[in-house]
Amino acid sequence: MAVMGPGGKIRLASGGWWSPFGDTDKEIQENMRTGKMPNAPDAMRIGPTPGSKAGKRIKLMQDFLGSIGGLEGEAKRVYEESNEEKNNAS
Numbered sequence: 001m002a003v004m005g006p007g008g009k010i011r012l013a014s015g016g017w018w019s020p021f022g023d024t025d026k027e028i029q030e031n032m033r034t035g036k037m038p039n040a041p042d043a044m045r046i047g048p049t050p051g052s053k054a055g056k057r058i059k060l061m062q063d064f065l066g067s068i069g070g071l072e073g074e075a076k077r078v079y080e081e082s083n084e085e086k087n088n089a090s
Contacts, residue, residue: 035074
């Protein structure tokens, strides 16, 4: 199993790297901000199980960042969709 580092790159056993966000450092950084993954168009981000301790901490942080306008790209879309669902359920 490979883990993506904070720079958006996955280190390969051959010594090289690969990124779903692009082929250059500049492209990777821009696409990480917007959530675009041109090298893996069918990829999905996954996270902890909803309701777990980690899931609750992440939800708390998302709510805080969303309330101050600190989310962009995919994170912002997911946050807005979850708020719409909460509002529709009320």
